[in-house]
Amino acid sequence: MASIKFILFLMTAALLLVSNGARAFTLECKFSDYLYDKNYKCEVVNLNITTHNQIESAVSGAHIPRRSNADVIILSIDGQTAHYLPQDLNKFFPNVTYLSINKSGLREITKSDLKNFPQLRNIGVRGNDIENLPGDLFEHNTQATNIAFATNKIKSIGKDIFKSLNGLDSVNLLRNICIDQQAANRSEIAEMMKRATECFK
Ligand SMILES: *[C@@H]1O[C@H](CO)[C@@H](O)[C@H](O)[C@H]1NC(C)=O
Ligand SMILES: *[C@@H]1O[C@H](CO)[C@@H](O)[C@H](O)[C@H]1NC(C)=O
Ligand SMILES: *[C@@H]1O[C@H](CO)[C@@H](O)[C@H](O)[C@H]1NC(C)=O
Ligand SMILES: *[C@@H]1O[C@H](CO)[C@@H](O)[C@H](O)[C@H]1NC(C)=O
Numbered sequence: 001m002a003s004i005k006f007i008l009f010l011m012t013a014a015l016l017l018v019s020n021g022a023r024a025f026t027l028e029c030k031f032s033d034y035l036y037d038k039n040y041k042c043e044v045v046n047l048n049i050t051t052h053n054q055i056e057s058a059v060s061g062a063h064i065p066r067r068s069n070a071d072v073i074i075l076s077i078d079g080q081t082a083h084y085l086p087q088d089l090n091k092f093f094p095n096v097t098y099l100s101i102n103k104s105g106l107r108e109i110t111k112s113d114l115k116n117f118p119q120l121r122n123i124g125v126r127g128n129d130i131e132n133l134p135g136d137l138f139e140h141n142t143q144a145t146n147i148a149f150a151t152n153k154i155k156s157i158g159k160d161i162f163k164s165l166n167g168l169d170s171v172n173l174l175r176n177i178c179i180d181q182q183a184a185n186r187s188e189i190a191e192m193m194k195r196a197t198e199c200f201k
Pocket of ligand 1: 048049050
């Protein structure tokens with residue numbers, strides 16, 4: 001009897017956790033063909049995320065004829081409120097190569113936010129409130145070529161964050177707290193990171 005009670009207790013606890021912790025919402029996109037039909041774009045609108053654990057359960061917005069979520073190459077969050085990224089943001093857009101998050105109050109970004117963007121090449125997170133770039137942030141984005149985190153509040157960076165990205169062409173870390181530099185090729189990036197000792201404390 002005791003064990004059945006205990007199991008019921010566990011089930012209730014799990015249910016409460018799901019209903020309290022995670023909130024589902026619909027991501028609203030304004031879709032457009034950007035640059036001569038080559039790059040299908042979702043510009044996120046009406047986004048307001050101020051807590052962790054917001055789970056994206058659907059995408060809304062009128063597609064251009066014969067286009068679908070899988071065609072989205074550019075995902076842009078610009079001038080929105082996104083203190084955190086929704087979980088599963090990447091689930092709906094498997095082919096995104098360019099992720100841009102500008103001026104949306106983003107406070108943190110982790111490898112799980114980026115894990116389902118295997119095609120990601122260009123990552124621009126400008127004018128936000130990021131304080132830390134974890135060393136494993138790009139673990140799943142091995143094709144990255146251009147990374148920009150200019151004008152954030154970065155105080156710490158994982159030392160080897162760019163080491164395994166063999167195709168990396170440029171990194172822009174201008175106007176942060178522990179660093180104010182950019183680099184435009186592999187050897188410059190390595191040099192820049194060697195000098196960035198303020199960020200490794
Ligand atoms: C955004 O969400 C917060 C918290 O739920 C709420 O207080 C605020 O009014 C919302 N802002 C807008 C513009 O909807
Ligand atoms: C984000 O800001 C950068 C730098 O100002 C700009 O080049 C880029 O076009 C912006 N992204 C979007 C989607 O507006
Ligand atoms: C997008 O991704 C899907 C699933 O991963 C794939 O089948 C499709 O070919 C891709 N489309 C483009 C345009 O890359
Ligand atoms: C990297 O860029 C610097 C400065 O622009 C240049 O002097 C250097 O030759 C470049 N190195 C490579 C390997 O392209």
